[in-house]
Amino acid sequence: MNLTLNSPLDMHVHLRQDDMLRFVAPFTAQQFVGAVCMPNTLPPVDRADRLDAYTASIRKAVGDLSFDPYVPLFFRDDLTREELTAMRDRLFGVKLYPAGVTTNSDAGVAELGKIEPVLDILQDLDLPLLVHGETNGYSHDREREFVAVYDHIATTFPRLRLIMEHISTVEAAEFLDKHDNVFATITLHHLCHTLDDVLGGPFNPFYFCKPILKSPRDRDALQSLVKAGHPKIMFGSDSAPHTEVAKRTEGAAGCFTAPVLLPCLAEFFEDHDLLDQLQAFVSDNAQRIYRLDPPRRDVVLEPRTWTVPPRYGSIVPMNAGAHLRWKVQNAPEE
Ligand SMILES: [Zn+2]
Secondary structure (H helix, E strand, O other): OOEEEEOOEEEEEOOOOHHHHHHHHHHHHHHOOEEEEOOOOOOOOOOHHHHHHHHHHHHHHHOOOOOEEEOOEEOOOOOOHHHHHHOHHHOOOEEEOEOOOOOOOOOOEOOHHHHHHHHHHHHHHOOOEEEOOOOOOOOOOHHHHHHHHHHHHHHHOOOOOEEEOOOOOHHHHHHOOOOOOEEEEEOHHHHHOOOHHHHOOOOOHHHOOOOOOOOHHHHHHHHHHHHOOOOOEEEOOOEOOOOHHHHHHOOOOOOOOHHHHHHHHHHHHHHOOOHHHHHHHHHHHHHHHHOOOOOOOEEEEEOOOEEOOOOEOOEOOOOOOOEEOOEEOOOOOO
């Protein structure tokens, strides 16, 4: 029997720019009717004109598919009330990268104490704050340490919707229920994998990402949230394409999961006898939390085994070579 999802959404994806954008955007737009497209481009999407230009370039790259790109503005600590108010009606939220912790985030915010005036404006304008929540500490502890920052922000700005992006730890999972205004996205790879997939055998660069994959205990905490149908979690793939050369020789962080997302999620939910909860995880929760009205389009998965190709263009996908049980109807073969 086919599996039909109503208006699935990917609440965290990297579509990049130029040729890469044109190549990867269709994988996302075929499986999802909308996506939160991250603004860590070069230069970052940190002003109204760049927001408009980037949104237009995504729309062009997906062609005729009904698809809404939701582009949050890259945080600047000199954002003013006038600037944010002027773009309020087309602004989805603001994305905060603490400085230097992930791809193209060197322009992120170094001193968190300096951000509070902007957070006050975001709260007043009811604009969500999306956060890559890691400190510059030891890699396995960065997110755990950052929970104190989340706590400070959520307490100081109780009406600000705070989204913890791509949570990967027990500590973040447990923190979710401490404040009404805190929500989270979870990726496919943090839900299904651990650091052993990177380092447990021969080094596998295609599972290397930030936040780094964690322990089985951390992964199980995320699985518990998903299995419980927690209403404050949303699917956000953090699919992040790099060329095979960049992955192998430059240590680029990020997993390209876009071509396999819904098939792998369907397997996970089916294996845990939860298929009836997939709709909430990939769409309903996000629509409620963000008050979205996305394009209405069904995405159908067929129970048909297929093999993930070794590469798409110059990019090696996650799960290359794996046999998957569900296939998205009308998805490209390669
Ligand atoms: Zn990301």
